[in-house]
Amino acid sequence: MRVFCAVFALGLRRHSTYRAATLSAIVVNCVFGVVNALVLLAVFDARPRINGYTAADAVTQVFVAQALIGVTAIFGPPLDVGGRVRDGSVAADLLRPVDPLLWWLAQDLGRAVFGLLVRSVPTFASGAVLFALPLPADPLRWAVLPASAVLAALVGFGLRHLYALSAFWLGDSRGVESVGWLLGPFCSGMLLPLTLFPDAAAAVLRLLPWAALVQIPAEVFLGRTGTAVGLLHQALWAAALLVLGAVLGARARRRVVVQGG
Template identity: 45%
Template structure:
């Protein structure tokens, strides 16, 4: 609620900023709160780092199943539960307290569902890479902290990326973190070219998953195991 009032004050001082109105800003606020759980915006959600520390990762790496795809399937299940438990309630609360803008067509709802699913995949791909760092470093807390700062700032969780000025805004909107929050929110609000938005997310999902597969292959040859 406090964040909503901050955005209301900003848009009342700057009406029409970045093509949003006050209702758009309020909607963005509560949508992004709803994204925190499924997108795991604040990091975590994977057990890989812990399994490296206990030594269980050695078993995971010799199994015939893909470690990356198994982890993705597990993460999608987590995201589906949190969508029901963590996304819907705050969005409905925002709608009841402030009023938000709902999509006006079934096509927009469908595009938003696809965009949110892709955002979850991009989020997983990024978090998977961070978790795999534990195979090379003893303590991954520094990497996790850096990832948290990058994700929070460049996803649109702090402020909508559309109000970032100049080259900073262009850079922020081109980075993969934008696929987690800003892009799905713009699709929901009808502010995005749907084909371009979904294509952006697909591109980053494919690229980071491919990188994750390469890093997984490297991890099979070098694993630092503290537990055994």
């Protein structure tokens, strides 16, 4: 456990080093949040309520989504695993007397917690100020928001870990990761709330793991879904992806061949 705490702290410290990049990311999240919110306000100006969502709900989800970008890494960065498979340095990772999955998870959770504390809060606060968002009065919804964000980070790691593992079979995970960066924002409710999709499409997208990254946390915060139901949805996907990653990781390690001997 001490090893994983140290790796977690390493991930936290590593990402806290790039202060200018963090500030730039916050500005970008705020700007894109404003642009997306204005587009949705124009849509709701023509139709005040869509499948139960109001303009205020949609704009709130926009800034919840922007706040979760740094937590879930839905646009990247990818895990280092794929690159380390390409250059053979993954062999050194596999020699450590710890489970590689837990090592990479601890490191990535450090990144996610830094993003939650330093990047998410000012991003959401900017939206709340600029658009006078109707914030929930129920303290329970505020209390479960960090738990939902952590579960979203676990789902995000599980997906990125699976993308990276493809390098063991394909030799390069960048193609799979590129597809993931395209699918994730579309299927998660990041670009457009899933509620605004046709009912059949929205029902299918809600069953996919990407919904646990944005749509479910946003609905928990908005009170559009039960707190226990939403957290359970996220927890089940997080557990399923981590178990699948562990199984595929064990198979991948049996395929390792380091070039040069």
